[in-house]
Amino acid sequence: GKAFKVAVLPGDGIGPEVMAEALKVLDAVEKRYDVTFERTHANVGGAGIDQEGKALPETTVNICKASDAILFGSVGGPKWETLPPDEQPERGALLPLRKIFGLYANLRPAIIFPSLTAASSLKEEVIAGGFDILVIRELTGGIYFSQPKGIEGAGRERVGVDTMRYSVPEIERIAHVAFQAAQKRGKKVCSIDKANVLSTSVLWREIVIGVAKQYPDVELSHMYVDNAAMQLVKWPKQFDVILCENMFGDILSDEAAMLTGSLGMLPSASLAEGTFGMYEPSGGSAPDIAGQGIANPIAQILSAGMMLRYSFGMIEAADAIDNAVAKVLDQGYRTRDIYQESAGLKLVNTKEIGDAIIANL
């Protein structure tokens, strides 16, 4: 059978608890499919700071380098919030990981399951039947990583500077990811920019239009980022794949995720060229409920599913995980974050919903 090496980075807060359930699901996949997941645990985030002095220790980087994919939990918490931004768990771990491993394509599904529309702060009539948006965010360019960046001068003469920069190949490769994803879904790409103000956006739009010619079966539209922030609220169902540069993708993917009302349900993938990728829940480390065994592990489990799909090419097993999650929701299992008092709903804890998902695999 095949063997894949997985770097397991549980991180902080609820990270370790929800990771435990995702690993149980990987165990179950090993039993059902002829595959082995060789797992190496490593510290990251606050755990990295506490154990090895930094959010992304060298040992962790080396373990990731020796792996076929990274399964990431979540990082951050009040304990480390007073550190300088560069050293904090989130920024200090995520940005270097993206850069070191060239994770240029961030896939962030914002799916509202028909049975969970009650969790959204949107009106029932706006989201009846659910919605299914995939935000494709460029993750290694733009204003996050371009130079010059810094604070120049001294005292009241200081000036803060950041640079947003995009090259043609950077735009092309992320556009291909969006169009290829759309081909497997609703066949629509809405490309977000601010071409009425930004030069990067003018180039972005031109290149995206060029790439679209290779995908005649996909319908391309363009929307300014400010309008997109409105349209998401107004009628999220109008979107299929949303293609964004790094900063706009950061903002809009979070807005879209919150519109689902179920952050604990949303996985994400950050892909490099080739098959390497990092997989993590979209929600945070939720330090307020950490250690109580009540966190929702579904986002972490679905992240493991994305790992099988995108890094290991195990489409059948990935589909099985997605289906098992859907079945468990249909059966009425709910962790506290998605529970509401209603006939047929069963309030369960982290471990119980993990077991239920495995039972449905």
Next chain:
Amino acid sequence: GKAFKVAVLPGDGIGPEVMAEALKVLDAVEKRYDVTFERTHANVGGAGIDQEGKALPETTVNICKASDAILFGSVGGPKWETLPPDEQPERGALLPLRKIFGLYANLRPAIIFPSLTAASSLKEEVIAGGFDILVIRELTGGIYFSQPKGIEGAGRERVGVDTMRYSVPEIERIAHVAFQAAQKRGKKVCSIDKANVLSTSVLWREIVIGVAKQYPDVELSHMYVDNAAMQLVKWPKQFDVILCENMFGDILSDEAAMLTGSLGMLPSASLAEGTFGMYEPSGGSAPDIAGQGIANPIAQILSAGMMLRYSFGMIEAADAIDNAVAKVLDQGYRTRDIYQESAGLKLVNTKEIGDAIIANL
């Protein structure tokens, strides 16, 4: 009595129709208060392009320069959408106006009137009782105006570049606007940044904290822009004044405006140092309903009210306009955009609601 010079720029689409109602309100104010508004009409946007060859003709700039304030309608429409971005009505008129007149402080209220919560796509339980957010957006700096900006190189070697830059005085003056506004309202400022990624944000946060010391009665908090995009959807009532740099303010003010569900109700002010300002509705030119006499003029009328308040120091008259609008809504008058079939609601057109507001002055 006093006399103020007003540059009247109706623009495109519904602009002229809703402007007519705002001017009627100014007539009514002249009769009730000892004041004269000397109005000079000028072309802007698509009207500027069609009449004088550009979105912001020289004559218009000169008329604005000779005035105490600009009352702006709205610009844009399908007719001009194929022009290069720089020449289009919106960008080609608004950005130069902001720069020429130093309109650094953009005030964008996002208010949901308790009687209009049905128009929002948010659930009744999330917005019961309404909400009242004031977004203060820096409007002449940041990535909109900083250099270098452009597309370098040729062919596939091209690189798009934009620069986000903020100096200490630029941050200080907009922070003062936010704190002073908060003192007159809910006494809370939430400053938005991305200090975990952007150097401009690190400086922004430091300077805002410094300015806050002069306003001990105002509570300051900080939020990352991605989280803010989520929190607006989740619980808009948590916000009072939101302070943003230019680009984040563009995105979040539009998101907040859409959350109210009533774009036709939202005015905005763009203020220079001193008393000069430009006043315009937050909504667009709505070409689809232009010329039918059914557009909602309330945003334009409230914009005229903001002009009285901020440029002319006529607080009493400004309050009278705000109150007249509230009364008319309480009386059940509704233009089509905010109408719903319900006992006591009267569907009216642009002119009728304008008349009703004047009757309540």
